[in-house]
Amino acid sequence: MAKRMQGIMESIQTLCSGDHGNEGFMQDDEDEEEENGVGRLTSWAELLGFGLAVFSEAIAPQLQCFCDRTLGFAVGQGGSREAWIKAVAMAMSLVRKAVKKGWVGALAPAARVMSQALSTASEPITLDIPVPFKAHKVETPSVTVETSAQELTNFFKTMFIMRRMEIAADSLYKSKFIRGFCHLYDGQEAVCVGMEAALNDKDCIITAYRDHCTHLGRGGSVLEVFAELMGRKDGCSLGKGGSMHMYNKKGGFYGGNGIVGAQTPLGAGLAFAQKYLKVEGVTLAMYGDGAANQGQLFEAMNISALWNLPVIYVCENNHYGMGTAEWRSAKSPEYYKRGDYIPGLKVDGMDCLAVKQAVKYAKEYALQNGPMVLEMDTYRYHGHSMSDPGSTYRTRDEISGVRQERDPIERIRKLLLSNNIATVAELKTMEKEAKKEVEDALSKAKESPSPDSDELFTHVYRKGYGAKAYGADRKEVVVKLP
Amino acid sequence: MFEALREGLSEEMERDPKVCVIGEDVGDYGGSYKVTKGFSEKFGSWRVLDTPIAENSFTGMAIGSAMTGLRPVVEGMNMGFLLLAYNQIANNCGMLHYTSGGQFTIPIVIRGPGGVGRQLGAEHSQRLESYFQSVPGLQMVACSTPYNAKGLMKAAIRCENPVILYEHVLLYNLKEKIPDEEYVCCLEEAEMVRPGTEITILTYSRMRYHVTQAAKTLVDRGYDPEIIDIRSLKPFDMYTIGESVRKTHRVLIVEECMRTGGIGASLRSAIMESFWDELDGPIGCLSSQDVPTPYSGPLEELTVVQPHQIVTAVENLCGKK
Numbered sequence: 001m002a003k004r005m006q007g008i009m010e011s012i013q014t015l016c017s018g019d020h021g022n023e024g025f026m027q028d029d030e031d032e033e034e035e036n037g038v039g040r041l042t043s044w045a046e047l048l049g050f051g052l053a054v055f056s057e058a059i060a061p062q063l064q065c066f067c068d069r070t071l072g073f074a075v076g077q078g079g080s081r082e083a084w085i086k087a088v089a090m091a092m093s094l095v096r097k098a099v100k101k102g103w104v105g106a107l108a109p110a111a112r113v114m115s116q117a118l119s120t121a122s123e124p125i126t127l128d129i130p131v132p133f134k135a136h137k138v139e140t141p142s143v144t145v146e147t148s149a150q151e152l153t154n155f156f157k158t159m160f161i162m163r164r165m166e167i168a169a170d171s172l173y174k175s176k177f178i179r180g181f182c183h184l185y186d187g188q189e190a191v192c193v194g195m196e197a198a199l200n201d202k203d204c205i206i207t208a209y210r211d212h213c214t215h216l217g218r219g220g221s222v223l224e225v226f227a228e229l230m231g232r233k234d235g236c237s238l239g240k241g242g243s244m245h246m247y248n249k250k251g252g253f254y255g256g257n258g259i260v261g262a263q264t265p266l267g268a269g270l271a272f273a274q275k276y277l278k279v280e281g282v283t284l285a286m287y288g289d290g291a292a293n294q295g296q297l298f299e300a301m302n303i304s305a306l307w308n309l310p311v312i313y314v315c316e317n318n319h320y321g322m323g324t325a326e327w328r329s330a331k332s333p334e335y336y337k338r339g340d341y342i343p344g345l346k347v348d349g350m351d352c353l354a355v356k357q358a359v360k361y362a363k364e365y366a367l368q369n370g371p372m373v374l375e376m377d378t379y380r381y382h383g384h385s386m387s388d389p390g391s392t393y394r395t396r397d398e399i400s401g402v403r404q405e406r407d408p409i410e411r412i413r414k415l416l417l418s419n420n421i422a423t424v425a426e427l428k429t430m431e432k433e434a435k436k437e438v439e440d441a442l443s444k445a446k447e448s449p450s451p452d453s454d455e456l457f458t459h460v461y462r463k464g465y466g467a468k469a470y471g472a473d474r475k476e477v478v479v480k481l482p
Numbered sequence: 483m484f485e486a487l488r489e490g491l492s493e494e495m496e497r498d499p500k501v502c503v504i505g506e507d508v509g510d511y512g513g514s515y516k517v518t519k520g521f522s523e524k525f526g527s528w529r530v531l532d533t534p535i536a537e538n539s540f541t542g543m544a545i546g547s548a549m550t551g552l553r554p555v556v557e558g559m560n561m562g563f564l565l566l567a568y569n570q571i572a573n574n575c576g577m578l579h580y581t582s583g584g585q586f587t588i589p590i591v592i593r594g595p596g597g598v599g600r601q602l603g604a605e606h607s608q609r610l611e612s613y614f615q616s617v618p619g620l621q622m623v624a625c626s627t628p629y630n631a632k633g634l635m636k637a638a639i640r641c642e643n644p645v646i647l648y649e650h651v652l653l654y655n656l657k658e659k660i661p662d663e664e665y666v667c668c669l670e671e672a673e674m675v676r677p678g679t680e681i682t683i684l685t686y687s688r689m690r691y692h693v694t695q696a697a698k699t700l701v702d703r704g705y706d707p708e709i710i711d712i713r714s715l716k717p718f719d720m721y722t723i724g725e726s727v728r729k730t731h732r733v734l735i736v737e738e739c740m741r742t743g744g745i746g747a748s749l750r751s752a753i754m755e756s757f758w759d760e761l762d763g764p765i766g767c768l769s770s771q772d773v774p775t776p777y778s779g780p781l782e783e784l785t786v787v788q789p790h791q792i793v794t795a796v797e798n799l800c801g802k803k
């Protein structure tokens with residue numbers, strides 16, 4: 001990122017210093033092969049000639065594009081305000097030159113873009129959530145949500161990285177780098193990304209086996225995820241956990257659990273500890289529509305309502321429990337109402353902003369009053385796991401229909417474009433970078449070695465209070481006395 | 483013994499504010515075996531938590547809170563009820579340290595009375611040590627005297643691993659003088675009850691008393707048994723056991739577990755594997771019969787190992803005198 005900012009600034013510097021050579025003004029490029037992503041510069045000389053001879057409004061779009069590009073990078077990369085203000089200042093000197101040379105017409109659009117650039121990228125934008133909330137024993141939150149250009153761009157980038165990561169995991173599984181079970185999250189990215197926008201590091205998240213993206217959201221890296229999926233040393237659980245057992249203690253991510261529904265009492269326990277230790281945080285205990293029929297979930301709900309624990313039960317309803325549709329497994333598929341005495345909200349889980357709003361609301365509620373249930377109406381494109389084609393119990397039309405109408409990444413893309421936060425070209429660049437990040441992580445993970453055979457016996461026990469005992473964690477089965 | 487357990491628990495709760503007790507009727511009721519009597523007034527209802535009857539979820543909750551650093555002590559009103567929490571104990575409790583690559587430790591203690599009582603019926607006479615012994619990551623200890631009950635309770639709470647502390651229903655009323663000053667027993671060490679030279683008798687929990695009773699008869703008849711209370715059911719203290727086998731060359735295991743897949747079965751194969759050269763004869767193993775514990779008194783007595791059977795077994799292993 002810094003290199004690209006550098007590239008832009010150098011180009012501007014070159015232009016402004018008058019050292020023209022063959023460098024010229026930027027063009028709206030479709031050229032995807034660019035290394036530095038800045039775009040090829042057409043000949044400055046050509047443009048000068050063109051502009052000086054006949055001043056034309058055609059220059060203005062060029063300038064606009066240049067400024068957009070600068071701003072886009074700054075916003076998209078989350079670059080430091082200082083860095084891109086510097087870049088913009090240099091662009092302004094270019095405008096001054098243009099004005100001096102009589103390109104007055106270029107000033108207006110440039111100025112507009114400059115002012116937009118100089119205001120911070122975190123200026124609030126207010127948007128309305130299209131799909132209304134449904135509430136059970138509680139007021140619905142407002143459908144007007146405040147966000148910012150930076151937040152929306154981050155949503156886009158994070159979700160895109162998650163999507164690429166899951167798709168890469170798909171091909172890894174097919175080429176047998178990943179074995180066993182692999183449950184992919186693509187289609188549901190809006191849930192974990194929207195949640196993170198409303199949480200901080202005092203909050204805890206625990207989820208089931210569809211955890212690759214949740215791990216990423218809590219501060220994990222793509223390299224860790226890939227390495228863990230392939231069972232390598234650099235994985236987040238040192239290669240010993242696998243797809244279903246990813247944890248991040250620092251980020252407050254408690255897994256990563258294989259048995260359906262067993263994480264809900266654990267989540268209640270995390271909330272209990274938060275209340276006991278007086279930490280101002282909530283726990284999000286996530287589960288699916290399949291797990292919503294587990295008895296231990298209702299037991300945990302009972303205890304958490306009794307003791308007013310700050311836990312939010314998040315049901316990621318992707319409408320299929322492996323191969324069984326929700327209407328075949330639940331008498332009442334209105335999961336947000338099944339807390340009974342616990343209030344609930346139904347949220348459009350494909351909309352990051354709706355998820356963010358709901359989680360923010362639920363967090364405030366939970367810290368005061370105790371548990372709440374959030375049902376996220378979401379969808380998964382892949383089957384339950386890689387061994388499941390995903391089309392025996394649902395039609396391909398249904399899957400492609402959801403992909404066309406409700407895809408979370410496309411929704412954010414439309415928002416970014418319609419609110420002039422980014423151009424098509426900038427989004428393409430962001431996508432390219434995300435792809436590159438995922439590919440880099442993948443190749444690095446492939447190079448990571450398998451754990452040593454000694455690692456088989458580590459982390460079974462923590463040696464606590466005790467003598468030197470010959471125990472179950474010994475590698476030698478036969479005991480030799482001294 | 484219940485007072486010793488209470489003292490141990492109380493001292494640890496005073497020492498570390500993160501220790502809390504979770505179980506059914508542990509608070510206001512004082513515990514079904516009076517182990518937590520008075521705790522609710524002393525420590526408050528947030529540290530002594532009365533749960534609804536939901537073993538699966540409250541064990542899960544205890545494990546979840548242990549992941550963040552709390553040190554809960556889970557009481558199963560009867561060990562047999564913890565079978566409902568088997569998934570949580572086996573899959574989460576034992577394995578989280580491993581599957582998270584060492585990121586989380588679960589310093590939980592799960593305790594409760596088990597074993598065959600006085601005509602409690604089949605479902606309330608469970609011996610869970612055989613079911614949990616193959617779960618990796620757990621430590622199991624069985625207490626048998628007020629002294630080691632208090633010591634093991636304290637050690638279990640201080641241990642960073644999940645520990646299951648097996649108490650026995652019939653031993654709660656045992657009385658013994660224990661030291662006033664603070665002491666902690668070692669979790670992984672066996673206890674020498676009576677040193678001897680002729681045969682090593684390995685036992686734990688209530689069977690210790692049947693063995694000591696049988697030992698009186700044996701000594702009268704001229705035998706010299708060495709009695710070891712193994713205490714640590716997982717991992718076995720092979721050091722003490724091995725030293726003893728080296729001395730006596732004969733082993734008899736007396737346990738209350740079922741014959742199939744019990745502690746005795748594992749111990750027998752462990753000793754055979756490590757100390758085959760030291761043994762003069764096959765390892766004897768006396769365990770409970772593989773039947774659900776009947777209600778009728780005389781039948782119940784037949785399921786469990788009695789002192790006269792121990793005497794006969796020793797005579798067979800050592801030869802008649």
